[in-house]
Amino acid sequence: MRAGWLVALSLVVSAAAIAVYSQLLRVPAVRNNPEGYVAAFAIAAVIAGLAVALGRRWYAWTALAVSLVLLLGGATFNFVLARIPAAHTTLRVGERAPDFTLSDAAGRPVTLAGYRGRQPVVLVFYRGYW
């Protein structure tokens, strides 16, 4: 019967990892540590593997297959699909950022050099969508 508990545990760990990841947008701790779900799937796979070692039941093999698929999918997503290639930025800590002028939605121009001597600036580049 121990195999059964381990199988259940394995599935709970996988389901919890998916549920937690779905909170990605709202919870910074999850969002900023995506490798967490990969680790969780790996743990679920190990637990399922133990269940197979103990019982060799069909449900243990199924749980192992499910967790390995999730692990492979999760790892591929996090380490391959979600990767952004290293940007060879010209910005350097300690050097001045090159000046620019761009317009906002109201048509007002914003010039970076205009802030010099007046205010520090937090400059954020984003894609336009999440």
Place this chain on the structure above:
Amino acid sequence: MAELQGLGAALSEAEKAGVAIVAVSPDLNERSQELATRLRLDYRFVADPDLALTRRYGLVHARGGQHGEDVPTPTTVVLDRDGVVRWLWVSNNFQVRPDPEAVLHAVRAL
């Protein structure tokens, strides 16, 4: 404003400390600008439609967009009053956002 990469609270704190916030993306973001103006936040959402500035700063993610278009690499820069870069965070994983605490710390250290 989700576009600000989850930095919302940190940026409000920074703004109270007298820091200007400039957000750059390929598209005109009228909604966010209207919201910021209405909330009396000194945020400026500017457009870099041909990615000229993004390219100059070396921040283009080639073919990284949903439709294979070039997009900016999500980046956060803290500049001091002399326009010098004092903190720089360039993303290498689109799930991850910069740590708001780290941004605030950098702003407070100016």
